[in-house]
Amino acid sequence: MPKIFIDPGHGGSDTGAIGNGLLEKDITLFIALEINRLLQNEYEGVSVQLSRTKDETVSLDERTSRANRWGADLYVAIHVNAGGGTGYEDYIYNRLDDDSPTARIRDVIHEEVVKATGFRDRGKKKANFHVLRETTMPAVLTENGFIDREEDARKLNDTRFLRTVARGHVNGLERALGLQKKRKTTLTRVIVDGTQVGAFAERENVLRQVEHYLGRARQIVLEQVEE
Structure with a gap:
C-alpha cells in the first residue's frame, strides 16, 4: 500500500507568498485537499x-518528522512561487543524481502537471530545502505558478484550475508509483412499470427481482449503469 505524505506549504501565521489579493497558504491547502480527495476516491x-x-x-521540523515517523513512501510539498516569473517548476534535494529514484518520480510528476495545466515549463531544479533534505523518503517540492504575476494569479484564483493542478499531480503519482484505479461497479436497475424497484450488482439478485414481478407487470426494463 503506497503511503503518500502531502504537505501544503505554509499555513496559519505563515502566509507564504502574497500577491493579487491571494495568499499562498490558501492555494496550497486547496490543491493538497483535492489531491487527497482524488487519491482516496x-x-x-x-x-x-x-x-x-x-x-x-x-x-x-514537524512536517518532516511526521512523514518520517509514519514511514511515508513519498513526500510531496505543494507551493506557489513569487518573484515576477511565470509557470511551473519543481525541486528535489540538491545532492541527488539526475537518475536517482527521486528524480525519476519528479520527472513524471513534472510532465503531468505541465501537460494538465498548460503552465510554462520552467524546468526541473534542485535545492537544499528543509523538506527535501530532512525527509528519509523520496521528496518532491512543486511550485505551481507565480502569485505576483497577474496572468498566473487569475488562474490560481479559479478553483476549477486548482483542481486541474491537483489532477496533474495525481496523474503523475499514478504513473510514478504504479497506482491502480478502483474498479467501477456495474449495477443493473430493475424498472417495473416505469418505477425503479431495485439496483443490483449480482446477476442472481436481478433475476430474483424479475421473477418476483413477472406476470404481474405490464413492462419490466433492465438498465445497466456504472457506479
Missing part, C-alpha cells in the same frame, strides 16, 4: 496523510 490501496488539513501553523 479513485485509487486502490493508497494511504495519504497531510501535514495540515486547515489553516494552521505547522513547523518544518
Whole structure:
C-alpha cells in the first residue's frame, strides 16, 4: 500500500507568498485537499496523510518528522512561487543524481502537471530545502505558478484550475508509483412499470427481482449503469 505524505506549504501565521489579493497558504491547502480527495476516491490501496488539513501553523521540523515517523513512501510539498516569473517548476534535494529514484518520480510528476495545466515549463531544479533534505523518503517540492504575476494569479484564483493542478499531480503519482484505479461497479436497475424497484450488482439478485414481478407487470426494463 503506497503511503503518500502531502504537505501544503505554509499555513496559519505563515502566509507564504502574497500577491493579487491571494495568499499562498490558501492555494496550497486547496490543491493538497483535492489531491487527497482524488487519491482516496479513485485509487486502490493508497494511504495519504497531510501535514495540515486547515489553516494552521505547522513547523518544518514537524512536517518532516511526521512523514518520517509514519514511514511515508513519498513526500510531496505543494507551493506557489513569487518573484515576477511565470509557470511551473519543481525541486528535489540538491545532492541527488539526475537518475536517482527521486528524480525519476519528479520527472513524471513534472510532465503531468505541465501537460494538465498548460503552465510554462520552467524546468526541473534542485535545492537544499528543509523538506527535501530532512525527509528519509523520496521528496518532491512543486511550485505551481507565480502569485505576483497577474496572468498566473487569475488562474490560481479559479478553483476549477486548482483542481486541474491537483489532477496533474495525481496523474503523475499514478504513473510514478504504479497506482491502480478502483474498479467501477456495474449495477443493473430493475424498472417495473416505469418505477425503479431495485439496483443490483449480482446477476442472481436481478433475476430474483424479475421473477418476483413477472406476470404481474405490464413492462419490466433492465438498465445497466456504472457506479
